[in-house]
Amino acid sequence: MISNQKAFTLIEMLIVLLIISVLIILIVPNLSGKTKDVNTKGCDALVAVVQAQVESYALDNGVFPHSLQSLVTEEYITEKQLYCGNKGDRPLRYDAEKGRVLPPSDR
Template identity: 40%
Template sequence: MRKNNKGFTLIELLVVVIILGMLAALIVPKVVGRLDESKIETTKIQMRAIKDALEQYKLDNGVYPTTQQGLKALVEKPTTPPVSTRWRQYLDKLPKDAWDNDFIYMSPGVGHPYELKSAGPDRTEGTEDDISIWQ
């Protein structure tokens, strides 16, 4: 009398697990790398939008916001000098970079009218993965 076993053997299950592990080892690094690239690209797009708002601010006010006024001057009228008489709201809200950090702004910048950058994936300013609007 023969039993009709319709289950999988342990060896069959191990073969399937090994194949899935090999596929994951090949695919996961590519997907993770693309995620990092997309975060960098998203941050660059946000920085270009801020740059456009800064240029509009300068056209209206004759100067860029000071470091003390910061990027907040694009959302709320500055109260520290120089106070503009032609100010308008340039952004609805200040965006954050793809790692949920505030953008770094200084005016004047070194070799540029201002500095606008993100600390990048490591979230530490001054490291090689920083993203600058001037790059």
């Protein structure tokens, strides 16, 4: 008895795999190129948050904090918020005279 089953041929499967491979080759570099942009924007947002806490400290105490560590001690920010990135190797900078929080120097 001959069965009339429909299935994909080897050629059709190879063509589908080729198309998927081409799509992956086009999409993956675009995703990896955005990592730096995301990290930069995340760091900028962190600087803005810490700057707001510096100003809040100044309103509460009448002076700018002597260092960002003072904000941690007074529980305005957490220890993690002193650094950009997940590794903790890019500390934020702080100008105590002007009360300005600055991004890490590697930018």
